[in-house]
Amino acid sequence: MQKNIILIIIIQLILLLDTYAKPEKLNDKVVLSGYIKDASNGELLIGANIYFKELKTGTISNLYGFYSFSVDPGVYEVDFAYMGYKTISKQLKITQDMDLDIELEEETESIQEVVVLSKKPDANVRDPQMSxxxxxxxxxxxxxxxxxxxxxxxxxxxxxxxxxxxxxxxxxxxxxxxxxxxxxxxxxxxxxxxxxxxxxxxxxxxxxxxxxxxxxxxxxxxxxxxxxxxxxVRMNDGNNKKIEGKGGIGLISSRLTLEGPIIKNKTSFIVSGRRTYADLFLPIVTDEEAQDSRLHFYDLNIKLKHVINNHNRLYFSTYMGRDVFKDVNSQIDYGNQTFTLRWNHVYNPKLFSNLTFVGSKYDYELGTSEETSEFTWKSRLRDFSLKLDYNYYLNPNNTISFGFQSISHRINPGTAQGKGEESMFSKVEVPDSRGLEHGVYIANSQKIGARLNVRYGLRFSGLQNVGEVTVYEFDENYEAINELHYKSGDIFNSYWGWEPRISMSYILNPTTSIKSSYSKTRQYIHLASNSTSTTPLDVWFMSSPNVKPQICDQFSAGLFRNFADHTIESSIELFYKDMKNTIDFKDHPDLLLNDKMEGEIRTGKSWAYGAEFLIKFNLEKFNGWVGYTWSKSWRKIPEINEGRKYLSPYSHDHDISLVLNHKINNRYQVGLNWVYFTGSPYTAPNGRMFVGGDIVPIYSARNEERMPDYHRMDVSFTIKNKKKEGRRWEGEWNFSVYNLYGRKNAWSIFFEQDDKDPYKATAQKTYLFQFVPSVTYNFKF
Amino acid sequence: MKNYNIKYLFLVIVISLFSCTEEIEMDLKSSEPKFVVDAVFTDQDIDHFVKLSISSDYFSNSISPVVSGATVVLSDELKEIELEEDLTNLGTYIIPRTFKGIYNQVYTLTISGVDIDGDGVEESYTASNTLYEPIPIIKLGMNWDASRNEERWTIQLYSKDNPDKEDFYAFAVYVNGKLFSDQISELEYAWDRYFNGNDVSGVTVQSILEEDSDGKKTETPIQLGDWVKLEMQTINEDYYHFINAVHEETGLQVPLFSGPPANVPSNVSNGAKGFFRVYSVSVDSIQVTQEILDLRDQ
Missing domain, CATH: 2.170.130.10 (TonB-dependent receptor, plug domain)
Known part of the structure; x- marks a missing residue:
């Protein structure tokens, strides 16, 4: 009910703004605004460049393909450009506010001669946005x-x-x-x-x-x-001109996507599905078990777009995905579901708004069916969120954005119970936790003179913990000493804080700029996982009286330079991050189905710094990038590692990646990538003891040792079918090999007592994916 | 019986699908030697042992150096005994069977007269643990399990958990009087958090492997007339966490489910390692009948 009232107030507010926000006629400026789209399917293009040649300046389209720019009345030559698309140049006589939707055509090799020579996008240099x-x-x-x-x-x-x-x-x-x-x-x-x-x-x-x-x-x-x-990640809106399909058949999955207009140029849809059949490769399945075993996942994306008129657009998108694992005795299934309902509204050529209502869900369920120990175990996280964003194109030099967001979180960390009357298990339930997360922001993107671009903003965010819940108080040994009960609807704890963000770019010359930025970020919801990889069983938890929000201050600075008519972009960025209330966990923590999980958390500080080098190239026959990163990431938590600083498990000193794509001709294409990084930090034993028949390792410092360095090369080869006049069907074969030279990169290292000689121990390494070839057939119609 | 099993399901799937394991040469650092206590005391009418040793390099591949000549005293609230060292097996101190455990008493081991750090000053160490009352086994069952590429006998427990307190259990299995699970890492263990006070009727608590996932068969398969004995140990919470940690630190480690390696806890004071394990025991046995054997051979 409360939610409905808020929604009504917001809608009224929007309508109110509508009446007041009539275009102002200050300084007799006029506004050119509209949407930038893909000519073939009507997809809105995000971040397309609109460049006024006479003014040597311009703007870019926003996340919904909308652009707006105010100028003195007059005649202008305007370029509309988007990477990989042919630039359109238009001579425009702008005497009053003008709505202009532009459709850009994708560059294809066959029509080389039509390529309009114009300024290539140089947003990389100009935009204050970095990183x-x-x-x-x-x-x-x-x-x-x-x-x-x-x-x-x-x-x-x-x-x-x-x-x-x-x-x-x-x-x-x-x-x-x-x-x-x-x-x-x-x-x-x-x-x-x-x-x-x-x-x-x-x-x-x-x-x-x-x-x-x-x-x-x-x-x-x-x-x-x-x-x-x-x-x-933005989903396709769906082709609003014609029905189109694409898909693929691969070794472990098949995909199919259909899109098209429901009402031409007004309403479009896209439905995209994927289903794996990895079960076929399940070596653990013996014949009699095959009937009951499952190992697969599926995805379904659906999106609908409706253009009410040029000032109002509605979008609905949804995602559903699920994984299913099952064998004779046990099973687990888990997945995400999301939906997004959006209304884009253009009040006037200078004021654009987006109202979004979002739902997200992640849940898992697992169970065993071994006679009387049969039980099920469920966990679920559910969010609803309301978000309102405005872009206000004040004048050519200032674009203001403001808005707010509120998210309602509800987490059920776990409920386990026995099945059937004979079951030995009682119901164990970790009670739901509820919270409201809020954020209000205002930001401005400002041009100061010809060389300086600044973007600054302020966000005010917070979390409110809401009952009904029992909160434990812990003593200095993390033993629960007190229980506090809060009634349903009680807001019993709140955290609020400012998050300033600022970034600027200073253009040294048309191909070179320096940039710097500072941002503060706050995090109110965290993952209860102490492994280095994500698992489906991980449970999120909110900040609470026992867990302060994580806070990060990040500084970065960089040098950006483009070469060869902006076809080669290069950058060097330096960063330093300082983080407070970093979360780690005690040794051997008990994180699942534990109502006193907060007692397993240990907090401290962490910091990271590094330098990133990137050369990105987009030449006629070659594209790709080379990146190199040097970085360190440290943590210091009083109760861990005897209070000494230790490396984060994600700290790799050196990291190189090379991605190369070579177009041999219109039909053949080769792709290659190579990655190298310093081995992950891990904790190695430096001693052993005999207790109860086991060789038990003794460790010294956490993450002091390094796994062997990681490197790998992957290649792919794509053959497109010959194009034939009048045939809609386009097919291509893709052959690829993952880890071409079969490097046995350590996934984990562990230590094992010998079966025969109880005094002998060996180090073992587990590795994955050595030389994995695959073939996929992709099609489009 | 615990979530470990569920994690294990994924491990089996992932590992059999994608991964390979091989031995790797590692250079490990040395650490200064630490004092290690490996001691057991139960309510059984047998001699118990306290083993004192010093930790060694991880790849030392030999027996740990023993600590001989220590003064070792075991006490409860009523009595106290100084242990004698077994002269044929130095570093091992005997708790004679005449020293009986009393339920709900705290047993304290005090070790003195040793100078582990070699600074000329002798240190002293203590470790305490409580002996709880055993919980009786009503009966046992046996079953054959040939899933997940392994073949094994499973042992089912019938019992009733004590509703008045939090209980922790460990389970060991014997075949014809020989301990089959002779390492802590082979004990199964449980915490009654999920079944406090409930009837336990036929829950698998231990198993005897006959063929592992590599297809290697055991040399001594179960035969007609064999006696399978289950030992149910009523343990305290600290020991439960110790067993759990030993399982995590000696088993397979994968990034998905393993946290960072960490030292197993110890209940010995003064920075020493190891554990003084105290528990009570209830046992029951089942004789393998033709009917049971048929489960495997059908």
Missing amino acids: VQKLQSKDVKAVPALMGEVDVIKVLQLMPGVQATSEGSSGFSVRGGNPDQNLVLLDEAIVYNAGHMLGFFSVFNNDAIKDVKLYKGDIPASSGGRLSSLVD
Whole structure:
């Protein structure tokens, strides 16, 4: 009920603004505004450049493809450009406010001669935004992938400053941060567990994705809630011109996507599904067990777009995915569900708004069916969120954005109970925890003179813990000494704080700039996991009277330079992060189904620093990038490692990645990537003792040793079918090999007592994925 | 019986699907030697032992150096005894069977007269643990399990948990009087958090492996007439956490489920390692009948 009232107030507020926010006619400026779209399917293009030649300045389209720019009345030559698309130049006579939607055509080799010579996008140099990486769905497709499953998360992990938490994992660490410090959004809905099949594949089906942006620092003030990064994944809106399909058949999965108009140019849909059949490769399945065993996952993305008129657009998108593991005695299934309802509204050419209502859910259920020890165990996290954002294009030099967001979290960490009358198990329930997370922000992107661009913003965020709940108080030995009960609806604890963000770029010359940024971020929800990889059983928990929010101050500075007519972009970035209230866990913690889990937490501080070098090239026949990162990430927690500082498990001194894509001709394409990084820190024994018949290791310092260095090369080869006039069907074969030279990279190292000689011990290494070939057939119609 | 089993399910799937394991050469550092206490005391009518040793390099591949000539005293609230060293087996001190355990008493081991750090000053160490009352076994069952690529006999327990307190258990299995699970890492263990006060009717608590996942068969399969004995140990919470830690530190480690390696806890004072294990025992046996054997051979 309360939610409805808030919604009504907001809608009224919007309508009110509508009447007041009539375009002002200050200084007799006029506004050019509209949407930038892909000509073939009507997809809105994010971050397209609109450049006024006479003014030597311009703007870029926002996350919804909308742009707005005010100028003195007059005649202008305006370029509309987007990477990989043909630039359109228009002579525009702008005497009054003007709505202009632009459709850009994709560059294809066949029509070389029409390429308009104009300024190539140089946003990399000009934009004050730093520490950001953008990827489009087609960039992702070109990179060789494990078992042919192209995966945007795996490609992000090849960027400087970003690393997989362990081989093949969808979890990643950004600039030495923890995997739970990444805010992963799919059409603005939080994805709480981005991994399928224990993380070897991510939940993002590349066919359903339009654009991905990773902010490694300098997160815009409009987002918050995580310390390290923001991964903003946007789904395709659906072709609003014609029905189209694409798909693929791979070794372990098949995909199919259909999109098209429901009402031409007004309403469109896209449905994209993926299902794996990894069960077929299940070696543990014997004949009699085959009937009962399952190992698969599926994804379904649906999106609807409706253009009410040029000032109002509605979007609905949803994602559902689930993994199922099952054998004779036990099973687990888990998955994410999200939905997003959005209303884009243009009040006037200068004021754009987006109202979003989002729901996210992650849950798992597992059970065994071994006679009387049969039981089920469930855990669930559910969010609802309301977000309102405004872009106000004040004048050519200032673009103001402001808005707020409120999220309601409800977490059931776990409920376990026996099944059947004979069951020995009692019901064990860790009670639900509820909380409200809020953020209000205002930010401005300002041009000062021809050389200086500044972006500054302020976010005010907070968390309110809401009953009904029992909170334990702990003594200095982390023993629960007191229970406090709070009634349903009681707001019994709150945290509030400011998050200033500022970044600037100073243009030295048209191809060179220096940038710097500072940002403060606060995190109120954390993952109860002490392993280095994400697992489906991980449970999130909120800050509370016992757990303070994590706070990070990040400073970065960089030099950006483009070469060869902006086809080669290079950058050097330095960063330093200082983090407070960092969460780690005591030795051998009990994190699952434990109502006193907060007593297992140990907090302290952490810091990370490093330098990132990136050369990105986009030549006619070659594209890709080379990245190198040097970084360190430390933690210092009084009760861990005897209070001495220790390396974070995600601290790799050196990290090199090379991604290369070579177009041999219109039909053949080769892809290659190579990664190298210093082995992960781990804790090795420096002594042993005999107790109760076991050789028990004795450890000295945490994470003092290094695993062997990691390196790997993957290759792919793509053959496109010959194009034939009048044939809609386009097919391509993709052959790839993961870990081409079969390096046995250590996934883990452990120590084992010999079976025969009880005094002998050996070190063992486990490795994954040695030389994995795969073949995929992709099609489009 | 505990969530460890569930984790194990994924491990089996993941590991059999994708991974390989091989020996690797590692250079490990040395540490200064630490005093290690490995002691057991139960309510059984047998001699018990206190073994004192010094830790060694991880790859020393030999028996640990023993600590001989220490003064070792075991006491409860009523009595006290100084232990004699076994002269044929130095470093081992005998708790004679005449020293009987009394339920709900705290047993304290005091060790003095040793100079481990070699600074010329003798140190002293203590370790305490409580002997709880045993919980009776009603009966046992046996079953055959051939899932997850392994073949094993499973032993089912029928019992009733004590509703008045939190209980912790460990389980060991004997075949014809020979201890089959002779290492802490082979004990099964349970905490009644999930079944406090409930009837335990036929829950698998131990097993006897006959064929492992590599297809290697045991040399001594179960035969008609064999006696299988289950020992149910009622332990205290600290020992439960110790067993759990030993399992984690001596087993397979994978990034998915293993936290960072960490020292196992100790209940010995003054920075020493090891554990003084005190528990009471209830036992029951089952004789292998043709009916049971048929479960395997059908």
